[in-house]
Amino acid sequence: MSDDEPDLELLALLRQHLQGKLKLDDEPETGVLESAEYVYNNCIDVALDMRSCKNAAAAIYSQMQQKEYSPATWSSHELHPKTKDESTVAFIFTMDLLNFSFWSEKSETERFAIEYRGRRWTGYWSLVAALQRALDEGIPITDSHFWQDEEECSLAVLKQVFRSCTDEEIPLLEERLACLREAGKVLYEKYDCDITNLIEDAKGSAARLVNLLAQDFTCFRDEHQFDGRKKPIRLLKRAQILVADLWACFEGKGYGEFRDIDKITMFADYRIPQILNTMGCLLYSPLLEMAVKDKKEVVSGSSHEVQLRACSIWCVELIRREIIKAHPEAHINAILIDFFLYDTIKEMESKGKDNIPHHRTRSIWY
């Protein structure tokens, strides 16, 4: 074949790939959506209401348009880091290493809170405020060398980093220290202590980065047994939100550039089921309904908890498909829908609607 003759075989392969018929071997999957669909199809305590999902899709889309929701919304939050550099990568990694379990039995005034920049921050924002305050105070809380130094990064120092302006301490402090220790060790052993090496190993794939996090760090391996199925149900909430935070913060460029970012699902925690339930999209069996309403503990890894989390992922996926069907040109993915729903429920709470129940599970997974 002369040089100027087209390679018909290569063209055919390219056409198949572009039509999504050809899975190139470097197109990894996280397995989260497959897990979510499996649980949805095999569970009895959680159901989805399709009419409400359709209505929710329309409402979410129009409000996201009005608020011009985009990856840039992430950096607009007062406490989120603004510089687009390695220090912000380290901040986001540290933040999502510890981004779990902030709910409290106490009242708004008595619950764990961080005082920073003249304000009281609770929940997820207490974490971000504590990290920013530690850096202001010269504590290298985002440095993986520090995490490994048992003298420097002691439980007492971490307690100081998360010191509360109320009588309630941050939940699971020891578990948070264990996460830092493990992450420091793995980064030292596999990534030359540099998180950007981990991102580089993902070769621009969001799914591969999620899989690397779940493979190399047990504290990101958010997988659970369900209904006797051999393969674990993969939910990977903090691994996925880490990739999403990088993508949003760097607005899809540099350390946030992932060609398959739309493979990332909603982040299965207690906030999104809460709002999906209030919108009538997510329905619970009477037993589960009562447990949530009466603020009973839902045990980590229990069938109820896995059903709640997995069906929420599947619900957001169906809402996403509804939006794309109605607006094929929309640049909307599960991440932006999730961020929007999270910010919406937080806004509802700040406007006094803080009596909407959410399920209560104490774990390091979310």
Ligand SMILES: Nc1nc2c(c(CN[C@H]3C=C[C@H](O)[C@@H]3O)cn2[C@@H]2O[C@H](COP(=O)(O)O)[C@@H](O)[C@H]2O)c(=O)[nH]1
């Ligand atoms: N599904 C989902 N879960 C999220 C977030 C965020 C914050 N993301 C920021 C970044 C971009 C967005 O615009 C947000 O501003 C925290 N969480 C989780 O909630 C819980 C804390 O809740 P509360 O106690 O109320 O603060 C805890 O498990 C935490 O891991 C999210 O976005 N989606």
